[in-house]
Amino acid sequence: MNIGKISLIGVPMDLGQTRRGVDMGPSAIRYAGIVERFKNLQLEVEDLGDIIISRTANRAPSHSKLKNLPVVAEVNRLLADKVDEIMKNHSFPLVLGGDHSIGIGTLAGVAKHYRNLGVIWFDAHGDLNTEETSPSGNIHGMPLAVSMGLGHPDLVNIQGYAPKVKPEHIVIIGARSLDEGEKKLIKEKGIKVYTMHEIDRLGMAMVMEQCITYLRERVDGVHLSLDLDALDPADAPGVGTPVNGGVSYRESHLAMEMLAESQLVMSAELVEVNPILDERNKTAVLAVALMGSLLGEKLL
Template sequence: MKKNISIIGVPMDLGQMRRGVDMGPSAIRYAGVAERLERLGHSINDLGNIEIAQPERVHTSDSTLRNLKAVAEGNLKLADKVDEVIASKDFPLVFGGDHSIAIGTLAGVSKHYENLGVIWYDAHGDLNTSDTSPSGNIHGMPLAVSLGIGDESLTSIGGYSPKVKPENIVIIGARSLDEGERELIKERGIKVFTMHEVDRMGMTKVMEEAVNYLKDRTDGVHLSLDLDGLDPSDAPGVGTPVLGGISYRESHLAMEMLAESNLITSAEFVEVNPILDDKNRTASVAVALMGSLFGEKLL
C-alpha cells in the first residue's frame, strides 16, 4: 500500500553527552532514504529539520536532568510538526538525533489515537526518571515520560498526559535495564521481549506475538527504533552500544513482518551518530531497515 511519507529531521544531541548524534538526520538522508522509498512507489515530502538549540548556548537548569529546558523546547516543536503531518493524512517518519526526541514524536502522534500502541525496538527500556537515572540524560527517559512519569515540563508536552498506556507497549531487544526500570516494567505490566526471548523463541515468534498482542487493543502503532537495538557489529555508530544485540538479518525480518501486518502508522529511527560510525554504515543500515518496513522485498 503506497503512502505519502513526510520526513522530519531532529538534530538533537542534548538528551545525552556524546556529540555527533545531531548529524544523524543528515547521515540518513545521505544514505539515500528518499530515493529508496520512492523506488517502492511511496511519495516523499522532506520537511527538513526541527531547529534545536546549540549545546554551547544551552544553560542547564537547577534540575538534575541534563539540558531540560532545551530538550523540552525541541520536543514541543517536534510534537507540533508531527501533529500537522498526521492531520494532513501523511505518514510521519522522524530521524534522530538522540532518543529523547520520542517524547515529542509520541506527543504529536498520540492525540490522533484513542489507544496508540508502541513498539520500542531498543537495547534499553528508556524508562528512567530523575530519581532512577544514573546520568540525568533524558534520552534514557522518553518511554517513562510518555507514560506520564517524570518532569512536568516533559510529560505535559502536547497539553495532555499520558501519551500511551503501559498495556499498549511492547519492548523488543532489551538487554540493558536499570533497577528502577525493571521495577517499573513489573509494576506497570509492560510486555518485554529481552534478548533471552529473541534467542530462545526466534524473531519470527517474537514478532508474531508482538503483532497479535497489539493488533486488537490498538487503533494505531508507533515504531520507535533505536539503532543500538542491533548488535554493535552491525550498527557501530551509536552512543550507547550493548553487546549481544539483534542481528541485521533478524531486524530485517522484524521490519518485513511489521510491513505485512500493516499495523505501523508512524515511525522514528534514532541514535545514528556518524562520528562514531564506520563510513556511514549505521545510517545505511537504518535506511535498509526502512526499506523493509515500507514493503521492500527481494522478489
C-alpha cells in the same frame, strides 16, 4: 497500512545525552539515500528539513538534575507540533534523530490522533528512567517513561495531555541493558518486554508474531521507535551506547518485514545514529534499509 505519502522531519539533537555526534544522524540517514529508497517504492516523499536546535539555550538555568532540560523540552514541543501537522495531513511521519529523547515529541504529536496508540520500542535499553531513578540525568533514557506520564512536567505535559500511551500498549524488543528502576517499573506496570533471552529462545519470527497479535487486540495504530543500538554493534557500530549481543541484521529485517505485512505501523522514528562513531556510514545505510523493509520493500 496503505501508505502513499511519507513526511520526513529531522531532529539533529544530541543534548539528551553526553556523547557528541548523534546530531549528525539526520544528515547521515539522508546521505544514505532514504528519499531515493522510498521513491523507488513508488511512495510520495516530502522532506520537511530539520528542526533548528539552539546551541545556547541549553545554558538556561534549570532546577532539575535533568541535563539540558529547557532546550530538550522546547525541541520536543516543536517536534510534537510538526508531527501533529503531518498526521492531520494524512501523511506517514518518519522522524530522523538525533538522540532518543526526541521520542517524547514524536509520541506527543502522534498519540493525540489515536484512542489507544500502541508502541513498539526496538531498543537495547528500556528508556524508562525518571529523574529519581536515572543514574546519569540523560533525558534520552526517559522518553518511554515520560510518554507514560512519569517524569518532569515540562516533558510529560507537552501538547497539553498525559499520558500519551498506556503501559499495556507498549512492547519493548531487544532489551539487554536495564537499570534497576526500569526493571521495577516494568514489573509494576506489566510492560511486555522481549529481551535478547526471549529472542534467542523463541526466535524473532515467534517474537514478532506474538507482538503483532498482542497489539492488534488492544490498539488502533502502532508507532515504531527504532533505536539502532537494538542491533548488535557488529552490524550497527555507529551508535552512542552500544551493547554487545544484540539483534542481528537479518533478525531486524525479518521484524520490519513482518510489521509491513501486519499493516499496523502508522508512524516511526530512527534514532541514535552517530556517524562520528560509524564505519563508512554503515549504520545509517542499515537504518535506511530497515525502513525500506518496514514500508514494503521485498526481494521478489
